[in-house]
Every structure is written in C-alpha cells, then in structure tokens.
Amino acid sequence: xxxxxxxxxxxxxxxxxxxxxxxxxxxxxxxxxxxxxxxxxxxxxxxxxxxxxxxxxxxxxxxxxxxxxxxxxxxxxxxxxxxxxxxxxxxxxxxxxxxxxxxxxxxxxxxxxxxxxxxxxxxxxxxxxxxxxxxxxxxxxxxxxxxxxxxxxxxxxxxxx
Amino acid sequence: xxxxxxxxxxxxxxxxxxxxxxxxxxxxxxxxxxxxxxxxxxxxxxxxxxxxxxxxxxxxxxxxxxxxxxxxxxxxxxxxxxxxxxxxxxxxxxxxxxxxxxxxxxxxxxxxxxxxxxxxxxxxxxxxxxxxxxxxxxxxxxxxxxxxxxxxxxxxxxxxxxxxxxxxxxxxxxxxxxxxxxxxxxxxxxxxxxxxxxxxxxxxxxxxxxxxxxxxxxxxxxxxxxxxxxxxxxxxxxxxxxxxxxxxxxxxxxxxxxxxxxxxxxxxxxxxxxxxxxxxxxxxxxxxxxxxxxxxxxxxxxxxxxxxxxxxxxxxxxxxxxxxxxxxxxxxxxxxxxxxxxxxxxxxxxxxxxxxxxxxxxxxxxxxxxxxxxxxxxxxxxxxxxxxxxxxxxxxxxxxxxxxxxxxxxxxxxxxxxxxxxxxxxxxxxxxxxxxxxxxxxxxxxxxxxxxxxxxxxxxxxxxxxxxxxxxxxxxxxxxxxxxxxxxxxxxxxxxxxxxxxxxxxxxxxxxxxxxxxxxxxxxxxxxxxxxxxxxxxxxxxxxxxxxxxxxxxxxxxxxxxxxxxxxxxxxxxxxxxxxxxxxxxxxxxxxxxxxxxxxxxxxxxxxxxxxxxxxxxxxxxxxxxxxxxxxxx
Numbered sequence: 001x002x003x004x005x006x007x008x009x010x011x012x013x014x015x016x017x018x019x020x021x022x023x024x025x026x027x028x029x030x031x032x033x034x035x036x037x038x039x040x041x042x043x044x045x046x047x048x049x050x051x052x053x054x055x056x057x058x059x060x061x062x063x064x065x066x067x068x069x070x071x072x073x074x075x076x077x078x079x080x081x082x083x084x085x086x087x088x089x090x091x092x093x094x095x096x097x098x099x100x101x102x103x104x105x106x107x108x109x110x111x112x113x114x115x116x117x118x119x120x121x122x123x124x125x126x127x128x129x130x131x132x133x134x135x136x137x138x139x140x141x142x143x144x145x146x147x148x149x150x151x152x153x154x155x156x157x158x159x160x161x
Numbered sequence: 162x163x164x165x166x167x168x169x170x171x172x173x174x175x176x177x178x179x180x181x182x183x184x185x186x187x188x189x190x191x192x193x194x195x196x197x198x199x200x201x202x203x204x205x206x207x208x209x210x211x212x213x214x215x216x217x218x219x220x221x222x223x224x225x226x227x228x229x230x231x232x233x234x235x236x237x238x239x240x241x242x243x244x245x246x247x248x249x250x251x252x253x254x255x256x257x258x259x260x261x262x263x264x265x266x267x268x269x270x271x272x273x274x275x276x277x278x279x280x281x282x283x284x285x286x287x288x289x290x291x292x293x294x295x296x297x298x299x300x301x302x303x304x305x306x307x308x309x310x311x312x313x314x315x316x317x318x319x320x321x322x323x324x325x326x327x328x329x330x331x332x333x334x335x336x337x338x339x340x341x342x343x344x345x346x347x348x349x350x351x352x353x354x355x356x357x358x359x360x361x362x363x364x365x366x367x368x369x370x371x372x373x374x375x376x377x378x379x380x381x382x383x384x385x386x387x388x389x390x391x392x393x394x395x396x397x398x399x400x401x402x403x404x405x406x407x408x409x410x411x412x413x414x415x416x417x418x419x420x421x422x423x424x425x426x427x428x429x430x431x432x433x434x435x436x437x438x439x440x441x442x443x444x445x446x447x448x449x450x451x452x453x454x455x456x457x458x459x460x461x462x463x464x465x466x467x468x469x470x471x472x473x474x475x476x477x478x479x480x481x482x483x484x485x486x487x488x489x490x491x492x493x494x495x496x497x498x499x500x501x502x503x504x505x506x507x508x509x510x511x512x513x514x515x516x517x518x519x520x521x522x523x524x525x526x527x528x529x530x531x532x533x534x535x536x537x538x539x540x541x542x543x544x545x546x547x548x549x550x551x552x553x554x555x556x557x558x559x560x561x562x563x564x565x566x567x568x569x570x571x572x573x574x575x576x577x578x579x580x581x582x583x584x585x586x587x588x589x590x591x592x593x594x595x596x597x598x599x600x601x602x603x604x605x606x607x608x609x610x611x612x613x614x615x616x617x618x619x620x621x622x623x624x625x626x627x628x629x630x631x632x633x634x635x636x637x638x639x640x641x642x643x644x645x646x647x648x649x650x651x652x653x654x655x656x657x658x659x660x661x662x663x664x665x666x667x668x669x670x671x672x673x674x675x676x677x678x679x680x681x682x683x684x685x686x687x688x689x690x691x692x693x694x695x696x697x698x699x700x701x702x703x704x705x706x707x708x709x710x711x712x713x714x715x716x717x718x719x720x721x722x723x724x725x726x727x728x729x730x731x732x733x734x735x736x737x738x739x740x741x742x743x744x745x746x747x748x749x750x751x752x753x754x755x756x757x758x759x760x761x762x763x764x765x766x767x768x769x770x771x772x773x774x775x776x777x778x779x780x781x782x783x784x785x786x787x788x789x790x791x792x793x794x795x
Contacts, residue, residue, distance in 0.1 A: 016197070016199055019199075019200030019220070020197060020200070031203060032738070034221075035220045035221065035742065040221045040222050041221060042221055043221065
C-alpha cells in the first residue's frame with residue numbers, strides 16, 4: 001500500500017502542495033474557480049519550518065492512531081486494508097479532540113464547517129495532488145515496503161525524529 | 162499532450178514530430194515540466210519586492226492575508242501588474258528610441274546605409290512637432306530626430322503624439338491626470354510607485370499604469386512605427402508567403418528573428434548582393450533565401466515581401482527543420498532555448514544587439530554607422546556554414562500560404578478614397594450603413610498553454626463571418642496568414658455578405674495585416690482618423706470596435722492591452738487572465754470599474770467563439786448607442 005514520504009532536503013517551502021491540496025478538495029477542482037467558492041476549500045497539508053528545514057505536514061495515517069482512540073463519536077476509524085484513517089463526516093460532532101491528540105499537528109480545525117481537515121490521500125485520484133504539484137520532487141508517493149532504510153537520513157523525517 | 166493538441170498548424174505538427182523522433186525538447190515539453198504552475202504566481206499573490214519577503218497571500222483565506230509590510234492581495238497584485246506594464250512599455254519605447262537615434266545619425270551623415278525613404282511622412286511628422294518644413298530633408302530630419310528624442314527625456318507637458326487622439330479622449334486623460342508627459346519618465350515613475358512602501362491604492366497604481374502604457378502606445382511605439390516608415394519606407398500592399406515551407410532546400414537559409422528592423426532591413430539588401438549570391442553559388446547553393454520569425458519578420462514582410470517562416474512558437478521549429486544556416490536575432494521574444502536547439506544542428510545563432518546576448522554565442526554587434534557591412538558579414542557566415550548542413554537531417558514541411566500585407570493608416574486612406582482624395586469616408590459609411598458591423602483588432606503572441614494558432618484563427622474566422630473587418634499585427638497576423646485568411650479570396654470563403662462586398666469592391670482581404678507589435682500604434686491613429694471623418698461618435702470609445710489578444714504571453718501584450726483600454730477600447734485577453742485573480746477588487750476594477758473612468762475595460766475569456774460573441778455584442782451595443790441603421794444583411 002502506498003504512502004506519502006518526504007525528502008525534506010528538497011522542500012523549498014513554496015507551498016505549491018498546499019494550493020494543490022486546497023484545489024483538489026474544492027468543488028470545482030480548478031484554481032481560478034476554487035478561490036471564488038462560497039465555502040473556501042482549505043489545504044490538508046501545511047508546510048512547517050523548523051531549524052532551516054521545511055516539513056510538509058499532513059496526516060500520516062498512523063497504525064496506532066491517537067485520533068481514532070480520541071474520537072468519541074466514532075467518526076474516525078482505522079481501515080487496516082487501506083492503511084488509512086477514514087473520517088465519516090456525518091458522524092463528526094466537531095469536538096476537536098482529534099486535533100488536540102495528533103502528535104504531528106496534522107489535523108486542523110475548519111472553524112467554518114466545524115469539520116476537522118485531514119489528508120485523505122486524494123482517495124479518488126491515482127495519486128495525491130500534492131505529489132504532482134511539488135516542483136522539486138520532495139513529496140514521494142510509493143509502496144511502504146519499497147522504502148529502504150537509509151534513503152531518508154535519520155532525523156530528516158518528522159516521523160523518525 | 163498529443164501533437165494535434167499542441168498546434169493546429171500542419172507544418173508545426175510535422176516538425177514537432179521530427180523533434181519528438183530526434184528527442185529535441187521544445188517549449189511544449191518545457192511547459193509540461195513546469196506543470197502544475199505555481200498557484201501564487203498565477204493569482205498574482207507572490208510579492209518579491211523587498212527582502213522582508215518573499216511574501217504570499219493565502220488565496221483560501223486561512224493563512225496570511227498581508228505581507229510582512231502589510232501589503233494585501235490588492236496592493237501586491239496591482240504592483241506586480243504595474244511592473245509588467247512598465248517593462249512592456251520600456252521594451253517598445255527603447256525600440257522607438259533606437260530608431261529615432263538612427264534617424265539622428267542619418268541626418269548628420271553618419272548612417273550612410275539608410276536614407277530618407279518617405280519625405281511626405283517626414284514632413285507630416287515635422288509639422289506635428291512645429292518644425293518649419295521649408296528646408297532640406299536632412300535639416301528637417303535633424304530637427305525632427307532631436308524633438309523625437311526629447312519626447313523620451315521630457316519632464317513636463319504632454320507627448321506630442323497624444324494630440325492625434327480625438328479631443329474628447331484627450332480631455333478624459335487630462336481629467337484623470339494620465340496624459341503621458343515623457344516616455345522614460347512614465348516608466349520610471351511607475352516603477353517607483355511599486356517599490357516597498359509607496360503606492361498602496363490599487364486603483365491609483367492602475368491609473369499610473371495606464372499613463373505609462375499610453376506613453377508606449379501614443380509615444381514609444383508610435384515613434385518606432387513612424388520613424389521606421391520614414392527611414393525604411395512606408396509599407397504598401399504587398400504579396401508574400403508564410404510558414405515553414407518558405408525555407409528552401411537548396412538555398413542558404415538565413416532567418417531574421419526579433420523586433421527591430423534596422424539591421425534586418427540591411428540583411429534584406431545584403432541577401433540580394435551579387436557578390437554574396439556568387440559566393441553562395443560557389444559553395445554549392447542555388448542562392449540566398451532570407452526568411453523571418455516574429456515581428457522582425459512582419460517588418461521585412463511589410464516593406465519587402467520577405468517570406469515569414471513562422472510566429473513565436475515556431476522559432477525553435479525553424480532550426481529543427483535542419484535547413485537554417487544562420488538565425489540572426491536582435492531583441493525581444495527570442496527564446497533562450499534557441500542556443501540549445503541550434504547546438505543540435507549546424508545552425509549558427511548570431512546575436513547582434515548589446516542588450517540581448519547568450520553566453521558562448523557568436524555576437525556580431527550592429528552599428529547604424531556600418532549597418533550594411535555588419536549584415537554582409539553575418540550573411541557570409543551563413544554561406545560558409547552551408548557546407549556543414551547535414552542533408553539527411555533536413556526536413557522542411559511542404560506547407561506555405563500566400564498572403565497580402567502592408568496595410569497602414571495611410572494605405573487604408575488611399576485604397577478607400579483614391580490616391581489623390583484619400584479619405585476614410587467609405588469605411589465610415591460602410592459601418593454607418595450597416596454593411597460592415599464594425600472593426601476588431603486581433604493581435605498578440607502565441608502561448609503553449611493554448612493550442613497554437615487555434616484561438617487566433619477561430620476567433621478571426623468567427624468575426625469576419627459576422628461582417629467585422631479585422632485588423633491584425635504581430636504573431637496573430639502570422640497565425641491567420643498561415644490559415645489563408647490574409648488573401649482577398651478569403652472574403653468569399655469566410656466573410657459575411659457585407660464584408661464580402663467591401664472586400665470585392667476594394668480588392669482587400671477581410672483581414673488586414675498592419676505590421677509588427679509596435680505597429681499597433683497604426684490602429685490607434687487609424688481609429689482617430691475614423692473619428693475625425695465623422696459619423697461614428699466623438700471619441701475612440703464610441704466606435705463599434707473591440708480588441709483582443711487571444712494567445713498572449715508577453716509583458717508587452719499587457720502594456721498594449723492597457724493603452725487600448727485607456728484609449729477607450731473594450732479588450733479581451735485569452736490564454737490565461739492577468740495574474741490578478743487573487744485580488745477580487747483589482748480584477749473587478751479591470752473588468753468593470755475602468756469602463757466608468759476611461760470607457761474601455763478588460764475581459765478575460767478562454768474560448769475563442771465566446772470571445773467573438775462578446776466582441777460582437779460590444780460592437781452591437783456601440784452601434785445602438787450611435788443610433789446606426791440595422792445591419793444590411795442579418
């Protein structure tokens with residue numbers, strides 16, 4: 001199953017992934033129209049800078065998801081087959097518990113819609129939009145098992161820090 | 162992207178196939194590598210003005226809504242746009258300056274290879290500047306060139322050419338305080354207002370931008386056009402050929418590319434030099450074949466009928482045919498990629514202008530004082546390069562098309578009224594009587610984001626079908642020429658009945674080629690003559706006319722758009738909108754607000770048929786406002 005990885009040495013912090021993510025989750029899925037929609041789409045991914053490096057941060061779909069444990073409405077579930085944390089928006093009560101417990105700060109509240117915003121790996125598309133949008137190839141979409149130890153130096157990936 | 166999606170032009174498609182087979186990258190391939198393009202850039206929301214940034218405004222409203230200095234989306238997008246206007250104006254105007262300077266050298270006897278070709282025009286211009294014309298032509302030229310060069314450095318007053326505009330238009334400019342004072346001043350002042358912490362009012366920024374654009378349209382570009390007519394000869398209707406098929410297999414092919422015709426004019430002469438032709442034959446060629454790309458091509462086409470090899474997106478393709486010995490370039494629209502493409506072949510790329518150089522590329526500097534000598538030297542290099550051509554790699558597409566070019570505001574006069582009773586009356590009458598619905602200016606570049614030539618030709622066909630006479634310049638004219646719209650016979654095939662009758666009576670094509678992109682100034686003066694003739698209102702904004710740049714890409718196109726809008730013309734931009742959509746206020750001002758102040762406004766549209774409909778709707782609205790008769794043929 002494919003996962004998102006990041007080569008943070010390559011991340012310039014251009015925020016192209018943020019824009020692409022917001023557009024991909026808008027109604028029109030076109031930049032020029034998306035910025036005019038009544039309820040603006042928001043990016044599921046944010047660039048966080050720390051110690052001279054930029055980290056594209058979005059839901060890592062943890063195998064031991066703290067957010068799922070914290071969700072009192074059972075709107076969040078971990079789907080083992082897909083390897084993804086799924087979110088049933090109709091059950092969500094907007095309590096923001098998931099936002100608080102996420103160790104990566106990867107879930108953010110959308111105050112207007114009262115629905116938390118998190119990466120769904122662009123579930124309807126071949127690959128997440130952020131991958132295509134990254135001009136330097138810092139966002140990598142590949143099989144989990146194909147990731148060889150050593151390809152990403154330790155300490156460079158927020159998950160291994 | 163399939164080749165058919167890249168271009169509708171068959172010659173282009175054929176060479177793109179060759180490029181693909183030989184793994185040579187072109188603009189279309191590079192565009193693919195750029196995609197998706199930066200969203201902040203597309204929306205105009207990235208500010209690199211000072212080093213507190215670069216700053217970006219979040220278009221989805223969640224993140225930063227102001228840069229470090231506090232500039233919001235309106236200010237940032239307006240400043241970015243204004244800088245583009247200034248750059249576009251500087252390009253046209255610097256071209257004008259160089260030409261005026263050549264006139265000055267000529268008048269002092271330092272530019273022996275040029276002469277005063279159009280004395281009538283020299284005198285007319287001199288009179289506009291209040292110069293007594295009872296003198297030798299050299300003396301007039303000397304005084305005129307001094308006055309023209311002064312237009313660039315003037316600090317106060319008004320540019321003399323703005324007086325060509327109808328009185329009512331001049332009054333509007335005055336009221337808004339946007340009458341251009343000095344050509345260079347407007348560029349500098351506009352740039353000043355966009356630096357950190359100066360102008361934060363997007364409307365004011367755009368107004369200053371319009372003044373700068375007017376200093377191009379009614380200043381720099383007009384100087385370029387009129388002085389070129391004086392020293393290189395005013396164009397007259399002339400037949401020519403267009404598309405990559407004009408390159409000849411057994412000839413030494415020299416391609417001129419860029420915008421300033423002072424050197425290419427000499428290249429035309431040198432290509433006919435018996436000594437050089439003899440040399441070419443000695444090297445095994447049948448002769449020398451000169452062809453052009455972009456606006457340099459339009460200039461030598463208008464004056465000499467030199468064949469046009471193609472428009473902007475065909476510059477790399479000309480080299481990829483494998484049959485070009487020399488591509489000599491001057492300034493503007495010359496892709497940096499040419500160097501790499503030329504390296505795949507024997508083609509010698511030669512730069513000629515100190516303002517436009519490539520590292521490692523042969524540079525033979527043009528000087529007005531020894532123009533012919535320089536041109537000969539370059540062509541000689543081409544002849545010597547002929548033996549290096551790899552014949553097996555030559556593939557010239559067989560496509561070429563006839564065209565008629567060489568229309569100017571003077572020529573239109575003469576064609577319509579006869580040489581001795583030049584008048585715009587028949588044109589005005591045609592519009593008033595409803596035989597002609599109106600006029601359209603369709604101009605501008607190519608942009609690989611759009612199917613090459615498709616927008617230009619689809620739009621123009623739709624316009625002439627609806628009895629709209631189309632005036633063209635630049636790469637847009639070349640696009641339509643390739644599709645056979647610039648021959649008189651095109652009227653019968655494509656034009657509506659009213660336009661057809663006019664074309665047949667006068668013997669003109671339904672689409673008139675007015676020249677290069679600085680020659681858009683010809684459209685402004687022609688429109689002023691239309692108002693002068695009477696019956697179609699008192700201001701340029703009253704004329705049933707509209708403008709469009711369907712496949713634009715250059716900053717110069719933005720400036721042209723602004724001087725047309727500031728002159729009262731409804732102007733549509735295709736391809737992609739200006740990078741202003743990130744600011745709703747600014748975009749609304751451009752597309753709505755400006756109509757209230759200057760009478761013209763912008764429209765952004767990405768469908769050529771829709772563009773034509775919008776232009777026709779506007780023309781009909783203006784017809785109604787003038788209370789003109791209904792169209793003769795509905």
